[in-house]
Every structure is written in C-alpha cells, then in structure tokens.
Amino acid sequence: MMFVSISSAFALSNRKNCCSSSVLSFRTHPESTHCSLRRIELVERPTHRSKTRDVPRQLPTFFRTRPLRFRATRSLPFSLAPGLSVVASVRSGESVEQILESFQQVKPHPDTDVVVVGCGPAGLAVSYLLAEKGVQVTCVGSNPATRWIPNYGVWLDEYLPLGYPLSCLSKTWSKTSLYLQPDGRNLVMPREYGRVNREAMQIELLRRCRDAGVKVIAAEVSGVTNPPSTLSSASSSPESKGEAISLVQYADGSQQSARTVVDATGHGCKLLKFDREQSIPQQHTTYGWSVPSSQRDQGVQVAYGIEADVEEGHGWDLDEMVLMDFRSNFLSSEEEQNEPPTFLYVMPMSKTRVFVEETSLVARPPLSFDWAKKRLYKRLESLGVKVTHVHEVELCYIPMGGDLPIVPQPTIGFGGAARLVHPATGYMLTRALSAAPPFANALASALLQKPQLSACEVSQVGWDAVWSVERRREREFYKFGMEVLLEMDYSETRIFFDCFFSLPEWTWHNFLAQNLRRPEIIQFGLRLFISLPNRIQLKLMQAGVRDGGPALLASLLAP
Numbered sequence: 001m002m003f004v005s006i007s008s009a010f011a012l013s014n015r016k017n018c019c020s021s022s023v024l025s026f027r028t029h030p031e032s033t034h035c036s037l038r039r040i041e042l043v044e045r046p047t048h049r050s051k052t053r054d055v056p057r058q059l060p061t062f063f064r065t066r067p068l069r070f071r072a073t074r075s076l077p078f079s080l081a082p083g084l085s086v087v088a089s090v091r092s093g094e095s096v097e098q099i100l101e102s103f104q105q106v107k108p109h110p111d112t113d114v115v116v117v118g119c120g121p122a123g124l125a126v127s128y129l130l131a132e133k134g135v136q137v138t139c140v141g142s143n144p145a146t147r148w149i150p151n152y153g154v155w156l157d158e159y160l161p162l163g164y165p166l167s168c169l170s171k172t173w174s175k176t177s178l179y180l181q182p183d184g185r186n187l188v189m190p191r192e193y194g195r196v197n198r199e200a201m202q203i204e205l206l207r208r209c210r211d212a213g214v215k216v217i218a219a220e221v222s223g224v225t226n227p228p229s230t231l232s233s234a235s236s237s238p239e240s241k242g243e244a245i246s247l248v249q250y251a252d253g254s255q256q257s258a259r260t261v262v263d264a265t266g267h268g269c270k271l272l273k274f275d276r277e278q279s280i281p282q283q284h285t286t287y288g289w290s291v292p293s294s295q296r297d298q299g300v301q302v303a304y305g306i307e308a309d310v311e312e313g314h315g316w317d318l319d320e321m322v323l324m325d326f327r328s329n330f331l332s333s334e335e336e337q338n339e340p341p342t343f344l345y346v347m348p349m350s351k352t353r354v355f356v357e358e359t360s361l362v363a364r365p366p367l368s369f370d371w372a373k374k375r376l377y378k379r380l381e382s383l384g385v386k387v388t389h390v391h392e393v394e395l396c397y398i399p400m401g402g403d404l405p406i407v408p409q410p411t412i413g414f415g416g417a418a419r420l421v422h423p424a425t426g427y428m429l430t431r432a433l434s435a436a437p438p439f440a441n442a443l444a445s446a447l448l449q450k451p452q453l454s455a456c457e458v459s460q461v462g463w464d465a466v467w468s469v470e471r472r473r474e475r476e477f478y479k480f481g482m483e484v485l486l487e488m489d490y491s492e493t494r495i496f497f498d499c500f501f502s503l504p505e506w507t508w509h510n511f512l513a514q515n516l517r518r519p520e521i522i523q524f525g526l527r528l529f530i531s532l533p534n535r536i537q538l539k540l541m542q543a544g545v546r547d548g549g550p551a552l553l554a555s556l557l558a559p
C-alpha cells in the first residue's frame with residue numbers, strides 16, 4: 001500500500017504584489033517505496049475585486065507533462081508570481097474500502113479528545129484538521145464506505161484556494177451561463193465552475209484522516225450525554241476540567257467518552273438542540289410536502305436531476321455550464337403565472353452525456369420530486385434533447401434558512417448540521433471546507449493549550465468559530481434573501497436575477513459565498529434595491545415589513 005503525506009506547503013498562494021520564491025516539500029510516508037506525482041499546476045486566481053484580471057487561466061508547467069517520481073523527501077524550488085496558487089495531486093490508486101481497511105491498524109482511543117459524528121465532507125475535513133494539530137480524533141459514520149450521493153458543484157475560484165487537488169474535480173467549465181431573458185438570450189460569465197468527483201474527494205479526505213491519525217469507525221451514534229451545562233469556569237467542578245466527560249452512545253449499546261463531540265451528521269442533524277422542535281416535513285400537498293409549524297420559516301431546495309446519455313446535438317456548449325436556465329416558454333401562460341418557478345441546471349459532460357437538474361431554488365412548502373421530474377422532461381422535450389439512457393437519478397432535498405441550533409450548546413455543530421448551508425442558494429461545500437481550518441484551529445488550541453477550560457467553555461470556543469455573533473447577524477440577511485425569493489413568480493425571479501448578476505462582480509460573488517461583511521451587506525442591499533424595477537422593490541419592502549426588516553436593518557447598522 002502506498003502512503004503519501006503532503007506538507008501544508010503543497011497548496012500555496014501568493015496574494016502579495018511581489019514575486020516570492022518558495023519551496024514545495026513532498027514527504028513520502030516512511031513505509032512507502034515511491035510515489036508518482038501526477039501533476040502540479042499553477043493556477044491564476046482572480047482576486048475578487050480585480051478589474052484587470054477577472055478571467056481565471058490555468059498555466060500549465062513542465063510538471064504537467066513530466067510526471068515526477070521521488071523517494072523520501074524532495075524539495076522543489078520555484079517562484080510564485082502574484083495571484084498564483086499551486087495545486088498538486090498525487091496518484092495513489094486506493095479505493096475507499098482500501099483506505100478504510102487501513103484504519104483497522106489505527107489504535108482506538110478509549111478516551112478520545114474529540115468524537116466527530118458524520119463522515120460527510122464536513123466531518124472528515126474537521127477530523128483530519130484537528131488530528132493534524134495533535135488532537136486525538138475518532139470520526140464515526142453510520143457507514144463510511146457508502147459513496148457520497150450529491151453531485152457537488154463549486155466555483156473554481158473558491159475551490160482552488162482550499163488546497164484540494166484538481167483531480168477531485170471530474171470536469172471544469174471555463175464559462176458559466178444564465179438564461180434570464182424572455183427572448184432566450186443568455187448571459188455568459190467568464191467564471192470557472194467545476195463538478196466534484198465525489199469518490200476522489202471522499203478518498204482524498206479519508207486519506208488525509210488516515211495520514212493524520214484519525215480513527216474512522218463505522219457505527220450509528222444514538223445519543224450524547226454531555227456534562228451539566230455551565231459556561232463559567234469558576235462554577236464547574238475541578239474534576240470536569242480537561243477530562244473526557246461527554247459520553248457518546250452507540251446503537252449497539254457501547255459508549256465512548258470524549259472531551260467534546262462535534263455533530264456533522266448533515267441536514268438531518270441528529271444530536272443538536274433547537275429552540276423549536278425539528279421535524280422532517282411529511283404531509284403531501286399539491287406540489288409536495290407541507291412544513292410543520294415548528295419550521296414555518298424554513299424553505300427547501302428540491303431538485304430532480306439525471307446523469308444521462310442523450311442523442312448527439314444536445315446544443316449545450318461543452319465549455320460552458322448552465323447555472324440557471326429560467327426560460328419558461330415550454331409552459332402555458334397560465335402555468336407560468338400560477339406554478340412555482342424552477343430552473344434547469346446543466347453540466348454538459350460530453351457530446352452525448354449530460355447532467356441536468358430541474359431545480360426549485362427554494363419553496364415553502366417544498367416541491368415534490370415527481371413534480372420536478374415531470375417538469376424536467378417537459379423542458380428537455382421543448383429543448384429537443386432526447387434522453388437515451390439514465391445512468392443516475394439525483395434527488396436533492398436541502399433545508400434552507402430556518403433556525404440555527406441553540407448557540408452555544410455542549411455538542412458543537414459543523415457542516416449541514418450547523419446550518420452552514422447558504423439560506424438563499426443551497427450551496428455549502430466550499431463554505432464548510434473553508435470554515436473547517438479556523439474551526440479546527442480554535443478547537444485544537446482550546447483543547448491542547450488551555451487544559452483549564454471546562455467542557456462547556458471548549459464548546460463555546462467551537463461555536464464561536466462556527467457562528468460568531470457577527471456571522472449570525474449576517475445570516476439574517478441571507479435568510480431575508482430567501483424570503484424575498486419565496487415571494488416571486490417566474491418573470492419576477494428572472495428580473496431579480498438579471499439585476500443581481502448585473503451588480504459588480506465582487507458583490508454577487510461574495511453574496512453567493514456568504515462572504516459579505518456587514519458594511520458590504522448594506523452596500524450590496526442598497527445597490528440591488530436601486531437596480532430593481534418598482535414592482536419588485538415594493539415586494540421587497542412588503543417582505544421587509546412582514547419578516548422583521550426594520551429589526552434586521554437595525555442589527556446590520558448596530559456597532
């Protein structure tokens with residue numbers, strides 16, 4: 001078996017205005033004989049606000065054509081020009097099962113520092129980052145060998161700085177397009193988009209966990225008993241400080257103690273407490289489910305997608321992914337006026353293979369999959385796209401907005417469980433992967449450098465890193481964005497997005513990435529409002545009055 005350990009210098013970026021020389025260090029695991037470096041690419045990233053360099057370009061280097069073989073430690077001197085990142089990938093040919101097998105050799109920790117529950121992207125990323133800092137981590141998944149289901153899509157300028165290899169993307173497109181005009185014209189944006197290779201990403205994260213010494217186990221967590229809740233170190237008992245005192249209960253009756261527990265169980269969110277009771281919508285209505293009153297302010301993104309072979313001549317440009325096709329000319333005017341708006345999301349994979357998904361961006365109550373499926377096939381027919389074979393069906397159900405878990409509480413949430421999903425877009429992957437390092441740093445330093453902290457104080461540190469007061473205020477704005485979208489019909493939604501994507505790039509980039517800070521939120525909100533036609537401005541004001549707009553504004557303006 002081949003082990004490859006990559007130093008953190010592997011993913012580098014130079015944002016400064018001067019050239020700098022750096023050294024890339026590669027370390028092979030002591031047990032390995034050799035490994036083959038597949039490629040190193042220098043990738044020019046656009047600085048979000050740059051006007052002159054807004055087209056990302058991949059700059060191939062000689063490494064790309066000459067695979068590098070090396071033993072033990074190798075260092076490569078190289079120069080990194082401003083705005084360049086280095087992304088490298090290593091071929092190892094291991095499968096999920098092979099990596100999981102190697103976890104058997106990792107000794108279990110009976111009293112571990114942290115139990116992370118969930119082997120999705122959020123749980124694995126946090127686990128390996130904590131372990132790299134020297135924290136003892138057990139990562140538990142109901143079935144870690146199960147292949148991930150979602151077809152994740154990412155913006156390349158957000159993905160590349162995270163330091164994950166390009167080989168974790170199965171395809172990239174140099175342009176993204178939007179159909180927002182009734183006459184069918186599309187807006188083409190020179191922003192690169194990628195489709196995550198789910199299996200490669202899962203292997204990459206599992207491998208990082210193994211190399212960092214995480215113990216990954218297959219088990220169902222049935223509950224967690226936390227120590228009595230007190231955030232004051234003065235009032236917590238001396239015995240509780242620095243000790244493993246949360247008890248993780250497994251479905252087979254066994255249990256494990258840990259100093260702290262991270263719930264990364266996804267949107268189902270098994271272990272966290274909410275002010276209002278959580279429950280999954282079940283009752284069917286005309287278009288789908290109805291949402292129980294406890295989650296009245298939650299919306300849901302529903303999409304029905306297929307990875308399919310189609311007859312040649314599907315008409316989509318292979319270098320352009322379609323983020324939103326909001327054309328509605330395949331509907332009768334009555335349907336267009338009375339039915340909820342949906343759009344088509346298209347990843348053209350080849351001349352005869354596509355991933356297409358009919359998406360309800362957000363709805364309350366959510367649309368049913370059946371309904372979205374019918375609309376998908378109706379739209380494909382109108383586009384003249386003939387499906388010859390369906391390889392895979394994706395049923396996408398993403399709860400959006402709604403309440404945050406109680407912050408803080410003894411079990412810390414991360415990823416979908418902590419509601420990191422964007423309340424107005426349903427995206428979360430790059431947000432979670434970029435939030436993981438600061439979260440792991442904060443938690444690791446609380447656990448390792450401040451042994452005097454009680455369990456509650458440690459969880460407070462973790463929650464502050466996930467949902468600081470500032471971040472919670474900002475989330476209210478994104479939630480308001482969701483409420484506005486819920487109000488609009490087909491034509492209003494088109495106009496809204498036309499205005500949205502006509503704003504300066506940095507504003508909508510950062511809105512989509514949940515990266516607008518408070519002063520920018522106000523600037524963004526004003527710019528968007530001014531650019532909208534009167535009837536949509538009116539809707540926005542009505543939504544503002546109904547959904548706590550004045551309170552939101554006061555909170556955004558507060559010092």
Ligand SMILES: Cc1cc2nc3c(=O)[nH]c(=O)nc-3n(C[C@H](O)[C@H](O)[C@H](O)COP(=O)(O)OP(=O)(O)OC[C@H]3O[C@@H](n4cnc5c(N)ncnc54)[C@H](O)[C@@H]3O)c2cc1C
Pocket residue numbers: 117118119120121122123140141142143149150151152153154219220221222264265266267268270394395396397398414415416417421426427428429430
């Ligand atoms: C179909 C679909 C498509 C999506 N597409 C995108 C996209 O294109 N871009 C994007 O940014 N986001 C997307 N999302 C949203 C979001 O990024 C994903 O939901 C993401 O997988 C959430 O990651 P996570 O690690 O928090 O949770 P999950 O990926 O859901 O992982 C949770 C893990 O916890 C385990 N688990 C649950 N309960 C227990 C328990 N009691 N004991 C042990 N283990 C347990 C589960 O088995 C699972 O492995 C999509 C979501 C869906 C559903």
